[in-house]
Amino acid sequence: MSRIGNLPITIPSGVSIHVDDKSHEVTIKGPRGELKQIMDPSITLEWENDILHVRRQTEQKRHKALHGLYRSLVANMVKGVSEGFTTIQELVGTGYKAQATNQVLTLSLGYSHNIIFQLPEEIKVETITEKGKNPVIQLTSCDKQLLGQVAAKIRSYRKPEPYKGKGIRFKGEDVRRKAGKSAEK
DSSP states (O other), rough: TTTTTTSEEOOTOOOEEEEETTTEEEEETTEEEEEEEOOOEEEEEEEEEEEEEESSSOHHHHHHHHHHHHHHHHHHHHHHHHHHHEEEEEEESSSSSSEETEEEEEEEEESSOOOOEEEOOTOOOEOOOOTOOOOOEEEEEEEEEHHHHHHHHHTSSSSOTTTTOOEETTOOOOOOOOGGGGGGO
């Protein structure tokens, strides 16, 4: 019995679902966009009124694993096209800056050059710089997978280091700090 796979998904108003039987492609449209996902043929979708259920054909181990996976993917798609997802990152360090122009993010992270990052069309970026606070990068999208991938790529340019805590971190992330050389004495 799959605990995640058996959970029902409530479909909010304004969201439509279409399943292509030949290619096994699920298309979900909503006010924030449209997402597509190709599903395994052993997994089916059934819906009544505003409740969607993900079903599997057999009790094989592979089908059980796919059951929970596709239920999570479809639930994220439904939430994404109705509400959207947001990731907030802050730049901790002296002189660290972020500037967004259209779909181009320019980062100044203490290197000898600025890092220019081209964002995908599906992601909206906003940079917030307030005096006395760390610069903030806010990414918004309806696609949770793409948003996480882009946020991880931005973070990889300067990961938080354990001695001074400088780097790009997610909002609310706790960076484990180490004592330096002076702690040995």
